[in-house]
Amino acid sequence: MSTRPELKAPPEIYYDDAIAKKYTTNTRNQQIQAQMTDRALELLNLSRGKPALLLDIGCGSGLSGEILEEEGHIWVGMDISPSMLQVALEREVEGDLFLQDIGQGLGFRPGSFDGAISISVLQWLCNAETSSPTMSPPFRLRRFFTSLHASLCGGSRAVFQFYPQSDDQVELIMSIAMKCGFRGGLVVDYPNSKKAKKFFLCLFTGGTNSNAHVELPKGLTGEEGPGYEDATHKEVIFEKQRARTKERGKRKGPKETAKEWILRKKELYRRRGKEGVPTNSKFTGRKRGPKF
Structure with a gap:
């Protein structure tokens, strides 16, 4: 991550280092990411108790990836923002x-993943930075969905939470996804609420019986009011968050020493292939005398 390739994409997508860190440490952002990732996992409908290899599209600083990990899954993340990925590295997330x-397509082997999720990213593919045909929204969407379909194993799902700007944008995204081999449709949670309304595009790949009818999941409903969300589902989400907080506290264990922290960081950098990591010695993490 020492070099930052020049990627052509709408400038609104980029976060600089300061904004990336501020976004990640904001507790409200953490809560929203957790809620939407939990909902995306529900819509993926994975086998209970069976770890899956999932692709997190637009993973940012790894907030959604941490939820996948805590649910027992292995994940691979991709993002267009170098600053966001750098924050993810500093937070030592477990995903690759x-x-x-993503508008340039994905380069994974066919059938690599058991499913894919994406939180608040898909709408950016509908922006065109230049008039070049290869940068047009239809071209970028087609390249993305074609490569994603190939990357997923048969019978798997991809769930996208996104913020469409218009009905025409939704129709464009869905029509291209279907032409690229997907089935599925749009799931809208809390359609009568201005604040809680969320759009999820649920896509299915063909399985052993590709002609079989696939029933689209139902969106969450509730009366628009002070709570906005369905009370039962809201309590389930909060219970998951309480359990995660408790589990994180257990995993922390005794506080590590300065030397242990340095050794752990060095080993992490070596595993990730970083060059120039100093070798360990008896002086690693030693206490230095006062400066005069």
Whole structure:
């Protein structure tokens, strides 16, 4: 991550280092990411108790990836923002990370993933930075969905939470996804609420019986009011968050020493292939005398 390739993409996507860190440490952002990732996992409908290899499209600083990990899954993340990925590295997330403009397509082997999720990213593919045909929204969407379909194993799903700007944008995205081999449709949670309304595009790949009817999941409903969300589902989400907080506290264990922290960081950098990591010695993490 020492170099930052030039990627052609709408400038609104980029976060600089300061904004990336501020976004990640904001507790409200953490809560929203957790809620939407939990909902995306529900819509993926994975086998209970069976770890899956999932692709996190637009993983950012790894907030959604941490939820996948805590649910027992292995994940690979990709994002167009070098600053966001750098924050993810500093936070020592467990997923493998790729710097990638998804509008240029994905480079994974066919059938690599058991599913894919994406939080608040898909709408950016509908922006065109230049008049070049290869940068047009239809071209970028087609390249993305074609390569994604190939990357997923048969019978798997991809779930995208996104913010469409218009009905025409939704129709464009869905029509291209279907032409690229997907089935599925749009799931809208809390359609009567201005604040809680969320759009999820649920896509299915063909399985052993590709002609079989696939029933689209139902969106969450509730009366628009002070709570906005369905009370039962809201309590389930909060219970998951409480359990995660408790589990994180258990995993922390005794506080590590300065030397242990340095050794752990060095080993992490070596595993990720970083060059120039100093070798360990008896002086590693030693206390230095006062300066005069």
